[in-house]
Amino acid sequence: MSEDRVREIEYAYHVRVFGEEWARINFLPLDERMREVARIADFARSQTAPKEPGS
Amino acid sequence: MACVALGVAQTTSDCDILCQPEGLPGLLEVLEETSFRGVPPSYRGSLSAPLDAPWLRGGWTSHIVWPSKEDSAYLFVFGVPPHASPGWELEVRGSYAGVNTVAEMKRTDRPKDWPYATALGVQMLKAKDERGWLSIFDDEMLTLLPEEFPLSEKVVSQRPVLALAQRQDARLRPAILAEVQFWQELDRLRLQIFQKAARPYAAAVRASVEPRSLRSQHALRRDLASAHLPQRPMEDYGIAAYLREARARLEQFVRPELLEWLPQVEKYFTMESI
Numbered sequence: 001m002s003e004d005r006v007r008e009i010e011y012a013y014h015v016r017v018f019g020e021e022w023a024r025i026n027f028l029p030l031d032e033r034m035r036e037v038a039r040i041a042d043f044a045r046s047q048t049a050p051k052e053p054g055s
Numbered sequence: 056m057a058c059v060a061l062g063v064a065q066t067t068s069d070c071d072i073l074c075q076p077e078g079l080p081g082l083l084e085v086l087e088e089t090s091f092r093g094v095p096p097s098y099r100g101s102l103s104a105p106l107d108a109p110w111l112r113g114g115w116t117s118h119i120v121w122p123s124k125e126d127s128a129y130l131f132v133f134g135v136p137p138h139a140s141p142g143w144e145l146e147v148r149g150s151y152a153g154v155n156t157v158a159e160m161k162r163t164d165r166p167k168d169w170p171y172a173t174a175l176g177v178q179m180l181k182a183k184d185e186r187g188w189l190s191i192f193d194d195e196m197l198t199l200l201p202e203e204f205p206l207s208e209k210v211v212s213q214r215p216v217l218a219l220a221q222r223q224d225a226r227l228r229p230a231i232l233a234e235v236q237f238w239q240e241l242d243r244l245r246l247q248i249f250q251k252a253a254r255p256y257a258a259a260v261r262a263s264v265e266p267r268s269l270r271s272q273h274a275l276r277r278d279l280a281s282a283h284l285p286q287r288p289m290e291d292y293g294i295a296a297y298l299r300e301a302r303a304r305l306e307q308f309v310r311p312e313l314l315e316w317l318p319q320v321e322k323y324f325t326m327e328s329i
Contacts, residue, residue, distance in 0.1 A: 001203045009199050010177050014063075017170035017193075026062050026174075037065045 057151040063174040069129035071160075073152050075144060076108035076134045087269050091121035091128045098265070098272045099129065101257035102250070104284060105276035106132060113287035114249065119269075136160050138242065138323045154179055158190035159323065164242040169235060180204045189214050189318070192235055194228040214318045230316040233309045237317050240301045241324075245289070248297070252288035259283050294324050 014023035025036045056071070058064035074082050083106050086096050096119050104115035111117065111134025119130040136143050136152065139159035146153025152160075158175035161168040172190045179187025180200065188210045191197055197220040211217045216234055219227040259279045266272050285291055298320065306314065 006177075006181060006200075006203050009196065009203070010174075010181075013177070013193060013196055014174065016195075017173075022065065025065055030062070033062070033065060 057154075057157045058171055058175075060151050061154060061157065061175060061178065063171050063178075069131060071131045071133065073133050073136055073143060073147075073156075074111070076112045079106050079108055079111065079132075079134070082106065082132065083269070083273060086119060086130075092123050092125070094121045094123055096121050096130075096269050098269070098276060101260040102253050103276070104253075104256075105273055105280050107273075107277055107280070108134065109286045110280055110284060111135070113285075114245075114289055115284070115286075137245065138162055138238070138320075140323060141325060154182075155184065155186050155190070158187075161190075162238040162242070164239045164246065166239075185210050188217055192231055194220075194231050197227060197231070198223060216316045216318070219316065226313070226316070229310070230313050233305070233313040234317060236309060237301065237305050237320075240304045241298075241320065244297060244301050244304070248288050248292050252285050252291070256280055256284035289324070294321075298324065 011023060011027060014026050018026065025033055028036065056067055059067060072082070086106075089096060099118040099120035103118035104110040106117045111132065114135060114137065117132040119132065121128040136156055137160060139156050143152060143156040146156055148154075151157075154175050158172045158179070161172035161175070169192055173193045173196060176187040176190030176192075177196065177200070179185075179190065180203075181187075185205070185207060188204075188206060191200070197217070201221055206217060206221055211221070216227065216230045218224075219230055256279055259282070260276065263275060263279065266275060289297065302314075302317075305317075
């Protein structure tokens with residue numbers, strides 16, 4: 001087994017089914033994954049309209 | 056949660072717990088004492104079975120919710136993982152079910168679950184667990200990976216479609232699609248059997264006044280289940296009849312020549328595994 005070749009095949013699959021951004025994150029170490037997800041959530045909140053008028 | 060821990064997902068909207076039936080009283084105690092954003096837990100919906108061994112051992116699930124206007128939390132409790140190999144208890148790693156159990160549970164009637172099964176299958180092969188071959192449902196992966204990992208006769212005998220992968224046969228893709236459809240029919244029929252068996256119980260739950268505390272709700276649901284909820288609906292239906300019916304449904308829309316490549320599924324539907 002060539003680890004590099006397997007990783008290439010696996011990564012290409014993640015890109016195909018989960019999309020480029022999630023594929024990149026899926027292959028990070030756990031602590032970096034958690035930071036990335038928190039960053040995405042914070043960004044999403046910053047771009048979200050208020051739930052109630054005036055809030 | 057296990058998919059997050061295993062690195063194939065980063066978020067989850069609910070939490071599934073596998074609990075050996077003898078551990079259910081302890082789990083109920085823990086849940087009673089657990090609030091989320093200051094809210095206590097409740098049973099969720101009329102189909103949720105009581106957290107009690109006779110029903111969860113028969114394949115029912117209990118649904119618990121911490122309701123909140125902002126973001127409710129949901130918990131699903133299984134006594135046995137659906138369509139998974141027996142012996143999941145022996146493969147638990149830390150707080151999570153083993154990767155093979157999780158991959159097998161992803162063979163559902165929902166198309167969105169299948170990429171996770173494949174991603175986990177590859178992880179298993181990398182960890183030298185050849186059962187990973189049984190959870191890879193992507194023709195491109197099955198074309199490329201036999202060059203990297205050994206494919207034994209034993210595993211091919213369990214999943215005939217792998218023979219097509221070995222020889223790069225053009226029928227691989229339609230055969231995998233037929234296989235996935237077979238699993239989806241199996242899961243769809245399983246859910247229909249449970250839903251039909253739950254009707255009298257669900258009606259009784261809806262007609263009752265749900266008490267406030269989880270412990271009181273539990274006592275009520277256990278009483279109602281004793282009167283109205285069959286403990287083992289799959290056994291009542293009959294495993295052989297169940298497998299026959301799922302295959303008959305599949306035959307209505309899959310080309311007959313693809314049926315010879317279907318996997319052996321009996322071992323996933325023994326009375327110990329449902």
